[in-house]
Amino acid sequence: DAGVIQSPRHEVTEMGQEVTLRCKPISGHDYLFWYRQTMMRGLELLIYFNNNVPIDDSGMPEDRFSAKMPNASFSTLKIQPSEPRDSAVYFCASTNSNRGSAFFGQGTRLTVV
Amino acid sequence: AQSVTQLGSHVSVSEGALVLLRCNYSSSVPPYLFWYVQYPNQGLQLLLKYTSAATLVKGINGFEAEFKKSETSFHLTKPSAHMSDAAEYFCAVIHSGYSTLTFGKGTMLLVS
Numbered sequence: 001d002a003g004v005i006q007s008p009r010h011e012v013t014e015m016g017q018e019v020t021l022r023c024k025p026i027s028g029h030d031y032l033f034w035y036r037q038t039m040m041r042g043l044e045l046l047i048y049f050n051n052n053v054p055i056d057d058s059g060m061p062e063d064r065f066s067a068k069m070p071n072a073s074f075s076t077l078k079i080q081p082s083e084p085r086d087s088a089v090y091f092c093a094s095t096n097s098n099r100g101s102a103f104f105g106q107g108t109r110l111t112v113v
Numbered sequence: 114a115q116s117v118t119q120l121g122s123h124v125s126v127s128e129g130a131l132v133l134l135r136c137n138y139s140s141s142v143p144p145y146l147f148w149y150v151q152y153p154n155q156g157l158q159l160l161l162k163y164t165s166a167a168t169l170v171k172g173i174n175g176f177e178a179e180f181k182k183s184e185t186s187f188h189l190t191k192p193s194a195h196m197s198d199a200a201e202y203f204c205a206v207i208h209s210g211y212s213t214l215t216f217g218k219g220t221m222l223l224v225s
Contacts (some may be wrong), residue, residue, distance in 0.1 A: 004156070031212060033213065033214075042216060042217075042218045042219060043203065043216040043219075045213050045214075045215075048212065048213055050212065055212070056213070091156055091157070093156075093157075099145055099164065099207065101147055101159045101162050102159075102214060103159075104149075104156035104157040104158070105156050106154075106155060106156045107154075107155075107156050109154075
């Protein structure tokens with residue numbers, strides 16, 4: 001298995017633009033997580049899905065952020081409009097158990113200028 | 114709320130020296146505990162996990178951690194550091210009734 005695949009690896013965009021981050025979880029995993037990593041706040045859970053259904057989105061910072069999981073093999077995190085304070089590394093992770101360890105993708109480094 | 118505290122944002126050791134990275138958790142019920150490693154510009158990789166079996170857990174790359182309930186600790190150790198161990202290390206917890214990992218702030222290990 002290729003592991004969790006995220007795209008793009010790097011994204012530079014201007015303030016106000018829409019940004020879409022993509023994630024393909026490991027086949028057979030029924031939990032998917034989106035995390036954000038910054039120097040100031042460390043690793044923060046944004047949202048997670050179980051069987052394609054959003055379970056907890058309390059970590060989503062504001063309405064500019066949205067996430068979808070239309071099927072078991074694909075998820076998106078969208079920021080519209082983007083702001084400089086959204087600059088961070090965004091990680092997607094998946095697991096096949098609510099007690100299991102999560103497998104992380106390589107991350108998307110987002111820079112909003 | 115579940116949480117972990119990592120003592121020391123940076124730890125420096127010489128090659129060949131003992132590595133000790135500290136992690137304390139808060140919980141009123143037995144937790145599942147994890148250590149992850151992050152190399153520069155990479156995602157997080159699981160080193161080891163404690164799931165209420167043996168209290169001494171062995172992981173990859175020669176690392177191990179011991180669960181001590183009396184001290185609410187899960188410190189990570191390695192007898193002899195190697196240059197390739199230089200990375201950031203994260204302690205994480207899942208508590209009963211939850212499905213998500215809560216991470217500590219991370220400890221950067223520097224090996225000289």
